[in-house]
Every structure is written in structure tokens, then in C-alpha cells.
Amino acid sequence: MRDVAIVGVGSTQFGRAQWSLLKMMCEASHEAIQDASLGDRKIDAVFVANMGSARNNRMAGLASALVDRMNLYPAAAETIENGPASGASAFKMGFLGVASGFYDVVLVCGGERMREVNNLEATEFVSFLSHRYAEYVYGVTLPGLAALFARMYMERYGVTNEHLAMVAIKNHANGLLNRKAHIRDSITMEGILTGPDAINNNPWVSEPLRFYDCCPVSDGSSALILAPANLAKELCRKPVRVAGIGQGTDTHAVHERPDPTELTAVRIASQKAFHMAGLTPQDIGVAELHDAFTILEIAESEEAGFFPKGEGHKALERGETQINGRLPINPSGGLKARGHPVGNTGVSQLVELSLQLRGDAGKYQVPSRPKHGFTVNFGGFGNNVIATVLSEGV
Amino acid sequence: MARNIEAAKCVQCGKLHYPTHFYCPSCKGTKFQGVAIEGEGTLVTWTRSHVLPLDYSTMYITLGIVQMDMGVKVMGQLDVGTPQTGMRLRSRIGKVREIQGSDIKGLVFTAI
Numbered sequence: 001m002r003d004v005a006i007v008g009v010g011s012t013q014f015g016r017a018q019w020s021l022l023k024m025m026c027e028a029s030h031e032a033i034q035d036a037s038l039g040d041r042k043i044d045a046v047f048v049a050n051m052g053s054a055r056n057n058r059m060a061g062l063a064s065a066l067v068d069r070m071n072l073y074p075a076a077a078e079t080i081e082n083g084p085a086s087g088a089s090a091f092k093m094g095f096l097g098v099a100s101g102f103y104d105v106v107l108v109c110g111g112e113r114m115r116e117v118n119n120l121e122a123t124e125f126v127s128f129l130s131h132r133y134a135e136y137v138y139g140v141t142l143p144g145l146a147a148l149f150a151r152m153y154m155e156r157y158g159v160t161n162e163h164l165a166m167v168a169i170k171n172h173a174n175g176l177l178n179r180k181a182h183i184r185d186s187i188t189m190e191g192i193l194t195g196p197d198a199i200n201n202n203p204w205v206s207e208p209l210r211f212y213d214c215c216p217v218s219d220g221s222s223a224l225i226l227a228p229a230n231l232a233k234e235l236c237r238k239p240v241r242v243a244g245i246g247q248g249t250d251t252h253a254v255h256e257r258p259d260p261t262e263l264t265a266v267r268i269a270s271q272k273a274f275h276m277a278g279l280t281p282q283d284i285g286v287a288e289l290h291d292a293f294t295i296l297e298i299a300e301s302e303e304a305g306f307f308p309k310g311e312g313h314k315a316l317e318r319g320e321t322q323i324n325g326r327l328p329i330n331p332s333g334g335l336k337a338r339g340h341p342v343g344n345t346g347v348s349q350l351v352e353l354s355l356q357l358r359g360d361a362g363k364y365q366v367p368s369r370p371k372h373g374f375t376v377n378f379g380g381f382g383n384n385v386i387a388t389v390l391s392e393g394v
Numbered sequence: 395m396a397r398n399i400e401a402a403k404c405v406q407c408g409k410l411h412y413p414t415h416f417y418c419p420s421c422k423g424t425k426f427q428g429v430a431i432e433g434e435g436t437l438v439t440w441t442r443s444h445v446l447p448l449d450y451s452t453m454y455i456t457l458g459i460v461q462m463d464m465g466v467k468v469m470g471q472l473d474v475g476t477p478q479t480g481m482r483l484r485s486r487i488g489k490v491r492e493i494q495g496s497d498i499k500g501l502v503f504t505a506i
Binding site: 124139147148149 | 413457471
């Protein structure tokens with residue numbers, strides 16, 4: 001396999017879209033193409049990540065539509081739906097295309113316009129991910145599954161609602177520095193948990209999870225350009241190497257796992273990604289984890305190997321995951337504040353990580369200028385997970 | 395009498411699993427015998443969910459994962475005022491949802 005690099009990145013504003021889904025995807029792709037200085041060089045293939053366009057936007061075949069709208073003919077085009085892990089799946093397919101030599105220049109674009117429907121409809125559509133006969137029929141939503149997981153985790157490891165709030169406060173503070181973040185709103189422990197108005201400001205969603213434990217419903221698109229390492233040096237001043245990719249799957253129904261507090265697919269995906277990269281969790285200087293719910297940032301940080309099981313919340317307490325800590329997690333604001341356009345999220349995480357490794361993250365640049373970064377893109381409720389390691393330079 | 399919710403017992407190795415799989419998770423067998431999920435169990439975790447799918451008109455539903463004494467873990471709705479992890483529960487079959495005008499039956503748990 002050839003070494004592969006990210007040679008250009010782009011992203012729209014996250015939040016409520018001002019444009020159609022396709023226009024958002026064009027804007028993000030255009031930014032990535034400009035960033036890569038492709039000039040007259042053709043894009044060989046386009047991989048698009050999306051989860052809900054057929055239902056929420058009455059659009060299907062998005063990759064073909066993007067090729068048409070951007071005049072990228074006769075590029076090959078594939079649309080990839082893999083739930084909330086669609087973004088990293090599309091990235092992985094693009095990587096394989098370039099690494100194998102089948103393609104030279106690939107555009108990976110994630111896009112989701114969820115706010116075309118109301119919040120309840122969006123929550124309902126995401127709940128289709130749950131097991132149809134053993135979970136969905138009972139009325140469970142993704143916040144419901146996260147809540148069942150959170151209670152087990154909290155009771156076993158001593159994680160409290162204060163710890164969950166600390167994740168939200170940290171990621172909101174980071175999001176304030178990211179001009180493209182959906183939520184740019186400073187929150188405090190008093191305001192969301194301990195003060196007299198906390199229950200109004202931060203009502204229950206699915207106990208023990210409250211409003212600020214859950215990511216927003218976002219629109220947004222992100223894109224990146226992949227090329228072989230030898231070409232990357234011509235195209236890009238600051239290429240970022242795709243060092244490792246790992247994927248793992250687990251039971252569809254959360255209750256069928258021997259120990260439902262274990263996120264086995266996160267562990268397997270992470271181990272594979274680190275093995276491919278020839279690196280360990282100790283080498284990583286920045287991580288973008290899939291904090292669709294605050295508990296997931298803590299649990300994933302342990303399963304990925306950054307902290308021992310049951311001790312992620314202690315590292316959080318010590319400030320180790322702050323933007324200036326030993327391992328900054330979600331300096332972009334994460335899903336919690338940057339936003340979670342569900343099928344796009346995996347691409348946006350990789351865009352954010354690339355900016356960090358290039359030193360181009362602006363106000364939310366991790367000050368230590370990390371050389372290696374790590375992402376977890378978490379599909380279903382942990383039944384399909386992709387981890388990626390990126391490294392500075394080629 | 396409402397239809398049972400069934401786990402699958404592998405005819406080849408005897409492994410009981412729920413929900414069902416095409417291949418036995420233990421021996422890859424493909425023949426199974428249905429075993430009714432019924433009786434008593436212990437509450438593993440629970441949530442009171444206030445953000446509900448569109449077809450519910452209640453303010454909240456209470457959901458739990460229960461380790462059944464008959465050997466499988468299941469999700470079900472809890473008809474319990476104050477759930478506590480570790481409490482003992484008894485199952486019955488009841489209405490858990492209405493989808494496009496049809497009642498959906500499933501596992502409902504009450505305290506023993």
C-alpha cells in the first residue's frame with residue numbers, strides 16, 4: 001500500500017444551514033479543493049458520507065449529485081451510509097482507493113442537513129439505528145441508550161453528574177474559540193447543575209443525562225482531499241499523513257453485550273489504528289472523540305487506551321483533557337459544541353485534527369503543536385466504530 | 395393471550411441468545427428452538443426518558459435492561475414508580491408502543 005496524505009480541508013459553518021444540503025457540500029468541497037491547490041489536476045473519485053438525506057431532505061444519490069453540481073465528471077462517485085460513523089467510513093474508502101493505487105486524488109465529503117425536520121423527527125430518525133425488535137419498539141432513542149449506558153458506568157466507576165458537566169463545560173469553552181462551531185455559549189457548573197435555576201436551564205433528557213449532556217442537532221458539511229504521499233509534497237505545503245485506521249463492530253443490541261459498560265468496538269478499532277501507525281496512545285498529542293453524549297468522551301478516552309478503565313473522569317478532574325492539558329480532547333468543541341451533523345461528523349473530526357497537526361487551528365490551536373492526533377467516530381451505540389491516527393508531514 | 399417474546403436456543407450447542415441471530419453466536423449453528431422470555435429478573439440499569447419518539451403522547455417512559463433468571467438480558471419498559479438498580483422484577487407482555495395505528499406488544503416489568 002502507498003502512504004496517503006490529507007492535502008486539503010474545508011468545512012462550512014455548523015448549526016442551522018442557510019443553504020441546501022448540496023450547496024453546503026459544494027462549499028465545503030470547494031474550500032478543500034482550494035486549500036489543496038489542485039490546479040487543473042482531476043479528482044478521480046468522490047466519496048460522500050451522509051445518513052439521512054433520503055428521509056430528511058428527500059434526496060438520494062448525493063455523490064452523483066455533488067459530481068454534477070461541481071462539474072467533476074467523470075469522477076467515480078459513491079455515497080456511504082454507515083450511521084454516525086458514515087464520515088470515517090467514507091474517509092476509509094477514500095484512503096483505500098488511494099493507498100491501493102486505484103485512484104490518485106480523492107475528494108471525501110460529509111454532509112447532513114438535519115434541521116430541515118424538527119428536533120423530535122431528527123431524534124426519531126437517528127433512533128432507527130437501534131435494534132428494531134429488541135430496542136426500537138420499546139421507544140428507546142439514542143439519548144435513551146446513552147442514559148442506560150451512563151447509569152451503569154456511573155454506578156460502577158464513581159462518575160458523577162458533575163463529571164459529565166465538566167465535559168460539557170470544557171467542550172463549550174473550546175467551541176467558543178471555534179468560529180464554525182454550532183454552539184458558542186459559555187456554561188458554568190452553577191448554571192447547569194448546582195445553582196437554583198439549573199433544572200430549568202438543564203432539564204432531564206433521559207435520566208441521568210440532561211440537556212447539556214447531549215450534542216445538538218446540527219447541519220454542516222466538511223470535506224478533505226486525499227492524495228498519495230509523493231504527490232502530496234507537490235500539492236500541499238503542510239500535508240498530514242494517514243498513519244493508521246482501525247474498525248471494530250459489536251452486538252447491535254446494547255443489552256446483549258456480556259458487559260454493557262465495555263465499548264469493545266472502540267477498543268478494537270483503536271488498537272488496530274495504533275498498530276497500523278506503529279504508535280501508542282502515549283504518542284498522541286490531541287484527540288477528537290465522539291462525544292455525542294458527555295459520558296462517551298470519558299468512556300472512549302479509556303477504551304482508546306489513554307487512561308485506565310474507570311479513570312477517565314479522574315484525568316478530566318485533573319485538567320489533563322483541557323486544551324492546554326497533557327492530552328487535549330475535543331479542542332474544536334467536539335460534537336457537543338462544534339455540532340453533530342450525524343453522517344458528516346467523522347469527516348469533520350478529521351478536518352479538525354488536520355488543522356491541529358498543521359498548526360492552523362487558530363484560536364483553538366493546541367499550544368504543544370502535537371505531531372500525532374487520534375479520532376474515534378462512533379456508529380450506532382458502539383456497534384460500528386472507526387478510529388484514525390493522523391501524523392504531521394509525509 | 396399476548397404472543398410471547400422469545401429467545402433462541404441453539405439446537406446444536408444449547409446456547410441461549412436474544413435477540414436472535416442467523417448463526418449461533420457460540421457454535422455457528424443455524425437451527426434454534428424458541429424459548430419464551432418470562433419470569434423474574436434483576437434490573438441492571440434504567441432510565442426515565444423524557445424525549446420520546448413522535449408516536450408517544452405520555453410525558454415520559456421508563457426503560458430498563460433486565461438480567462432474566464432464565465438466562466438472557468433484555469430491554470423492556472418498567473411499570474415501576476421508583477426504579478433502583480438491582481431490584482427484582484417480574485415480566486409480562488403488554489403494549490409498549492403504537493406504530494402507524496398498530497399496538498406493539500413487548501416486555502413490561504413490575505416490581506416483585
